[in-house]
Amino acid sequence: MEVVSKNKVAGGFLYKVKIGSAPSLGGLSSTANVYVPPAALGGGHKVPAVVFLAGLTCTEDNAAQKGGFFNAAARTSLALIFPDTSPRGAGITGESDAWDFGVGAGFYLNATKEPFAQFYNMENFVTKDLLEAIAATPLFNAIDTSKLSVTGHSMGGHGALTLYLKHPSIFRAASAFAPICNPTQCPWGVKAFSGYLSGGVEEGKAHDATELISKVEKTRRINILVDSGLDDAFHLQKQLLPENFEKASRAAGFGVDQVQVNLREGYDHSYYFVSSFAEAHIDWHAKRLL
Numbered sequence: 037m038e039v040v041s042k043n044k045v046a047g048g049f050l051y052k053v054k055i056g057s058a059p060s061l062g063g064l065s066s067t068a069n070v071y072v073p074p075a076a077l078g079g080g081h082k083v084p085a086v087v088f089l090a091g092l093t094c095t096e097d098n099a100a101q102k103g104g105f106f107n108a109a110a111r112t113s114l115a116l117i118f119p120d121t122s123p124r125g126a127g128i129t130g131e132s133d134a135w136d137f138g139v140g141a142g143f144y145l146n147a148t149k150e151p152f153a154q155f156y157n158m159e160n161f162v163t164k165d166l167l168e169a170i171a172a173t174p175l176f177n178a179i180d181t182s183k184l185s186v187t188g189h190s191m192g193g194h195g196a197l198t199l200y201l202k203h204p205s206i207f208r209a210a211s212a213f214a215p216i217c218n219p220t221q222c223p224w225g226v227k228a229f230s231g232y233l234s235g236g237v238e239e240g241k242a243h244d245a246t247e248l249i250s251k252v253e254k255t256r257r258i259n260i261l262v263d264s265g266l267d268d269a270f271h272l273q274k275q276l277l278p279e280n281f282e283k284a285s286r287a288a289g290f291g292v293d294q295v296q297v298n299l300r301e302g303y304d305h306s307y308y309f310v311s312s313f314a315e316a317h318i319d320w321h322a323k324r325l326l
C-alpha cells in the first residue's frame with residue numbers, strides 16, 4: 037500500500053492510498069481514502085472503523101469531500117474507510133459506456149459472468165483485499181479491523197446493507213443513505229445483475245437486501261438504519277424501494293429497534309441530503325462499535 041496524499045481534517049488525517057495488485061480486481065490497483073481520527077494518531081489507542089460505500093459514478097472522493105463525516109468521526113473516535121466503486125482499467129469492451137454499469141458501478145458483488153468475473157469482484161475487494169491491506173499497513177496500526185461497521189449511499193447503500201447481511205463476522209451494523217433496497221425489482225439492479233451474473237436477476241436475489249432480510253436467522257440481532265429522501269428523483273422512479281425493505285423486515289419479525297427506516301420529507305438524492313444526516317449516522321455507528 038502506498039500513500040498518495042495526506043490532508044489534515046477535523047484534527048485527524050485523511051490518507052489517500054493506492055492498494056497495488058488486488059486479487060479480487062484481477063490484479064488491478066485501486067485507490068481508497070482512509071481517515072485516522074485524532075484519538076488514534078501517534079500511537080494512540082485502537083479505534084473501530086466505518087466503511088463508506090459510494091454510489092453510481094462515484095470514486096472514493098465524493099463522500100470524503102462532500103459527505104460531512106469527519107467532525108463526527110473525530111468526536112466519536114472512529115476511523116473511516118472510503119473505497120472506490122469499481123475496478124478501473126480492466127479494459128473490458130464497453131465497460132465505460134454507461135454511468136450505471138461497469139466503471140463506477142461495481143454493485144459490491146462478485147461477478148460470475150465473463151468477462152467481468154475476472155475483475156469485478158468488489159464484494160471480495162471490500163471484505164478481503166482492502167481490509168487485509170489496511171491491517172498490514174503500520175500507518176493504520178490504530179485501526180481495529182475486528183471492529184467494523186458499514187454505511188453507504190445509493191448503490192453503496194445497497195452494498196452496505198447486503199455486505200452486512202452476508203458478512204456478520206465482519207460488520208456489526210449497517211446504515212444507508214437512499215439505498216437501492218430491492219435491486220431485483222428496479223431497473224438499475226436488473227441491468228447490473230443481468231450484466232455481472234451468469235444466473236442473471238435470479239442469481240441477484242443473493243445480492244438483494246430485501247431478499248436477504250427475509251432469510252436472516254431469526255436469532256440474529258440486526259442493526260440497520262436507513263434514511264431516504266421523499267423528494268429523491270430515484271425514489272420517485274422506484275429505483276430505491278425502501279418501502280419494500282421495511283415491509284420485508286417487519287414480515288421477518290424485525291422491529292424498529294433492529295431495522296429503522298426513516299423517509300425524510302423534502303430531501304433529494306444528493307450529498308446535501310447525505311451531509312444532513314451524516315453526523316446522526318456516525319453517532320449511531322459509534323453506539324454500536326464502541
Ligand SMILES: N[C@@H](CCC(=O)N[C@@H](CS)C(=O)NCC(=O)O)C(=O)O
Nearest residue numbers: 091092093094098135190191306307
Ligand atoms: N449521472 C446520473 C446521476 C448519478 C448520481 O446521482 N449518482 C449519485 C449516486 S447514485 C452520486 O453520488 N453522484 C455523485 C455526487 O453527487 O457527487 C444522472 O445523470 O442521472
